[in-house]
Amino acid sequence: MTTQLAAESPDVLGVPAAQRRSAELEGLIAADPARFRVLTGDRPTGRLHLGHYFGTLQNRVRLQNLGVEMLVVIADYQVLTDRDVADGVGHHVEELALDYLAVGLDPRRATIFAHSAVPALNQLLLPFLSLISVAELGRNPTVKDEIAHSRSSSVSGLMFTYPAHQAADILFCRANLVPVGQDQLPHLEVTRTIARRFNNRYCDGGAPLFPEPEGLLSAAPLLLGTDGTKMSKSRGNGVALADSADETARLLRGAKTDAQRHITYDPATRPEVSSLVMLAALCLGRDPHTLAEEIGDRGAAGLKAVVTEAVNEFLAPVRARRAQLAEDRGHVRRILRDGNERANAVADATLDEVRAAMAGLR
Structure with missing residues (x-):
């Protein structure tokens, strides 16, 4: 599904405009949920907690149950954006999948997959980086904040190019709707910019290959952790879904x-x-x-x-x-394997179209 919504919304949305547009989008979702494809997900850096549930998980299940197509990425490669090593990431991938299934994500209606299992997705990063400047990446306020709070001894190239990597996550499946918090709006604008520039450069006035995805802002309030700061997996200050x-x-x-x-x-x-x-x-x-x-x-x-x-x-x-x-880890692994297969099929098809467009053969 490659439904375009970009014509209905401005290129750059401030928070008030994004809030108004989100209200409009909720009406469109209610009227025709099949019009939308969502890409969302989490990094497997620890167990999900109540902040995740009320901030994102509950909304994902709601959209899934309304009939919106849902792809959920477990972004294991992106663990390395602000960490020197990815200890225990395989175990965390399974734990994250367990949390998803426990709150109500249905693998028959939602594609749950691991980032590292979809090579074609990551191959999109190279052409996408050619569409965005170093200065534009450096001005991204979310990247600035993430770098400031990074636990790494130095800033990696992956951290700096994180918005372009997220663009690949979103655009490989041609998602046109991304549930986000206000702090993620700058990242989403990078994705919209990359999609627009690719279409203008390589589609030669024909049908655009990529939609310019819109952000659906959550109305969920911010929940503080037990220490009075933002609830965070890394700080261990939240009630995990798996806690007794x-x-x-x-x-x-x-x-x-x-x-x-x-x-x-x-x-x-x-x-x-x-x-x-x-x-x-x-x-x-x-x-x-x-x-x-x-x-x-x-x-x-x-x-x-x-x-x-x-x-x-x-x-x-x-x-x-x-x-x-x-109790049945094999079942969870099969769900991930099936999700990986579906995501690979989508990514391979998109990459073929990208190559054809860049070669002038589309």
């Missing part, structure tokens, strides 16, 4: 709050307390303001008790499903 009920209780008992006893929902002035309230509200399907009022003067201990019970009840079916799936 006892592990969850221990983690939440140690969560950072503040000195005020009365519980309120006020993200601007009480971010740590409000994040815990929001976490419980998301799990319970409640309004955070109302929930905070009910907790009232029960203090941090009362808040943490409510959050722990809500999280454990919410995750119980996910954990049960995950444990069941983990």
Whole structure:
């Protein structure tokens, strides 16, 4: 599917415009989900947590169930963007697949595959790099931030070219919709630029080969980790989907709050307390303001008790499903193998078309 949406949206979207366009896209998805192909995924750097669930996983399952075509990449090659080595990456790939299946991604409707298993995808990086300048890569604010927070002893070429690599991930399957956070909009604009320049340079006025994919912004709130900073796999400050009920209780008992006893929902002035309230509200399907009022003067201990019970009840079916799936690792590997085969077929066909276009034979 190569449906074009670029004519319906401006080339460069700021956050307010992207939010408005996302609302329009939701209407288009509801009316004709088969019009869309989504590429999304994660790097296998550790277990997925509740921040991932409410930030991205829940939305992927929703789009899948609406009938949107879904491709989910486990970006194992990209582990090396900010790490000197990729220790245990094979194990993490399987763990990530288990998390995906446990939350409801259906391998009959979603193609789950590993980045390293699709050689043609990575071959697109070379022609794509010829379409973007060093200066444009250097100006990318997301790359600047990732470099600033990199754990590597030096900045690798892979880190610097990360947006072009992401463009290959998205365009190999000609995805026209990418669920993103606001911080990923600059990366997506690089993908749109590469698609547009390839079409202009090599398609000679004919049908464009690549769509200019649009970003679907998530309305999910930011959840803080137990230490009050952004929830992150590398910081170990989140409740993992695979954690036991006892592990969850221990983690939440140690969560950072503040000195005020009365519980309120006020993200601007009480971010740590409000994040815990929001976490419980998301799990319970409640309004955070109302929930905070009910907790009232029960203090941090009362808040943490409510959050722990809500999280454990919410995750119980996910954990049960995950444990069941983990008993048959062969089944998980077969799902990955089938997904790799489907992704390879798509990537090989796209690469053939790219070569033909660049040779003037398309």
